[in-house]
Amino acid sequence: MRFILLFMFTSLLVNAQNNPLTPFEKGNKNQSTTYEECISFYQVLDSNSDKIEMKTMGLTDSGKPLHIVVFSENKDFSFNQNKAILLVNNGIHPGEPDGIDATMMLIRDLANAKIKVPKNTIVVAIPVYNIDGMLNRNSFSRANQNGPEAYGFRGNGRNYDLNRDFIKSDTRNSRSFQELFHTVNPDVFLDNHVSNGADYQYTFTCIATQHERLGEKLGDFFKNEMYPEMVKDMQKKKIDVVPYVNIHGAKPDLGYEQFTDTPRYATGYTTLFNTLGFVPETHMLKPYKDRVKTTYEFMVTTINYTDANWEKIKQIRKDNLESFKAGNQYPLHWTIDSTKVSYMDFKGFEGGYKPSDISGKDRLYYDRSKPFTKKIPFYGNFKPTKFVTIPKYYVLPQSQWQIIELLKLNNIAMTQISQNEIIEVEIYKIDTYQTGKNAYEGHYGHYNTTVKKNVEKMEFRVGDYKISTNQLGVKYLLETLEPEAVDSYFNWNFFDTILQQKEGYSSYVFEDLAKQILDENPTLKQEFEAKKQTDKAFAENGGDQLYWVYKHSKYFEKAFMMYPVFRVN
Structure with missing residues (x-):
């Protein structure tokens, strides 16, 4: 009898070690x-399963390392196997912890084969991305959210929203993520979130990254094959999936647009490297x-979808690069294409406006006792509004070391000039x-x-850089180095020093020189006199006239407004 009890106790202990419960499961599910x-x-999972390995992948602003947990059915944890790779990110906003708890169970269930084990896919999970935000634990910062009882804070230790930092990389988190991302080179990426905004019946919504940004081949596959099949699979589980409802202070009854995930956001960034991206957004209420x-x-x-279609996904990612060759047009700006509209049976709640108990003014409300299903429009297609021709390569002076560091983090191949060289380049002036x-x-x-x-x-x-666009990171180069791009390094203030003049003149000295300049340049003098005739304010302002001659x-200094990244076409 003692032996039987000992055996039972040992079996229970081994089972508890191999099949640990998460705090979510141990508690009341809140x-x-x-x-x-x-x-x-x-x-514990790493210690008890030879199919799981936990690794550290660089520091975060918290001072703690960023971890990844890798599940590999064949016990090979390298990332250069002939398999697909899925990367899951959790806790970028730790007040939205659904993915943190769900992924703990997922990795355990994969290790114990409680769910179908992928044979052709390696699953990589970041347990918590915003570590210091998770350590800032509270119960009140998500005022509109229905549970859990305690959670983390949106900002990190330096109060950055990390889901706006994927291009500018002000944080250690972003820099470590970029190294991690290029080490793993995922085919598919998930970034788990919780929504804000309108009320409706759905528990699950999703941002499927803007397919047009992926490129024609990969984008068509993503929109027309991959995502629809995944939605069908969720429906078999009796879980409806609708596009993320990005509506605040209004009702979704009249329809809505797809969220624009520019490269500052997680999936906008991963799209630049031909990775298929999703942002699950569960409903806060x-x-x-x-x-x-x-x-x-x-x-x-x-x-399951990635594992069944891994060869096709990897091949289309590779083929997609053909769309981004030097000389081709690349779209820098996008806008919703209102001519392309789809309709969906949207499950919402009747809502309206009534006097506020606080202000007496009209306030929005939803009546959950009055659910409805109503056909509404969804605008999920974008059209380009500005293009740039992809250059053969960029030339970047070595003085721009901050930019060079970011390009290296993003696995951008560069060649340093070995001897002084005169190159014909296209120059931008802001x-x-x-x-x-x-x-x-x-x-x-x-x-x-x-x-x-x-x-x-x-x-x-010698030492300046040539950066070819014939590489995997071509879209990253275009989105960061082209100043007109929405999330360009210029628009994020990396080149603000060129916006300020460093030299000037003393008017009383330059007056005589300005006259000499005009006398020696008849064409310039003619242009100057014509401007005085057509611009009354200019004609009456001596200071403006003197500056015009100087300019x-x-x-006049060449560096003023000259963008210090040069193109070779």
Whole structure:
């Protein structure tokens, strides 16, 4: 009898080690793991399963390392196998912890074969991306959210929203992610979130990344094959999937547009490297246990689809690069194409407006006792509004070391010039731009930027860089180095020093020189006199006239407004 009891106890102990419960499962399904519990959980899985390996992948602003947990059915944890790779990111906004808890269960269930084990796909998970945000645990920062009882905070330790930092990389988190991303080179990427905004019946919504940004071949496959099949699989599980409802302060009854995930966002960034991306957005007002369940099921659906179609996904990713060759046109700006509309049977709640108990003014409300299904329009297609010709290569002076560091982080291949060289390049001069009046993620960013172009021969020095566009990161180069792109390095203030003149003149000295300049340049003098005739304000302002001559003289500094990234076409 003692032997039987000992055997039973040992069996229970081994089962508990190999099949540990998460804090979510141990509690009342309205509790989320702490950071320490989460990492400890994965350490146990790593110790007890030869199909799981936990690795550290660089530092974060918290001072703690970024981890990844890798599941590989064949126990090979390298990333250069002939298999597909799925990367799952969790806790970029730790107040939205659904993915953190769901992924803990997912990795354990893969290790124990409780769910279908992928034979052709390696699953890589970031347990928590915003570690310091998760350590900032509270119960109140998500005022509109229905559980869990405690969770993390949206901003990281330096109060950055990490889901706006994938291009500018102000944080250690972003820099470590970029190294991690290019080490893993995922075919498919998930970034788990919880929604804000309107009320409706669905527990699960999803941002499927803008297919047009992927490129024609990959985008068509993503929109017409992959995503529809995944939605069908979720429906078999009796889970409806609709596009992310990005509506605040209004009802979705009249329809809505697809969310625009530019490269500052996670999936906007991963798209630049031909990775197929999804942002699951569970609905904030639904019970936490239901949100975790649907997040779990979507990850299972993604694994199964990727595993069944891994060869096709990898081949199309490779073929897609053909669309981005030097000389081709590349779209820098997009807008919703209102001529292309689809209709869906949207499951919402009747809503309206009534006097506020606080202000007495009209306020929006939803009546959950009055659900409806109504056909509404969805605008999920974009059209390009501005193009640039893809150059053969860029030339970047070595003085721009901050940009060079970011390009290296993103696995961009560069060649240094071995001897001084005169190259005919296309030069941009910043023509117009606007600047935000309020701080946004540590920047007063620019927008509506336009440039003027001319071609000149310039001398470049030993150590300057040539950067070919014939590489996997071609879209990353275009989105960061083309100043008119929405999330360009210019628009994120990396080149603001060119917007300020460094030299000037003393008017009383330059007056005589200005006369000499006009006398020696009849054409310039004619242009000057014509401007005085047509511009009354200019004709009455002596200072403006003197500056005009200075600006059109050889004394005016070339660096002012000259964008220090050069193109070779």
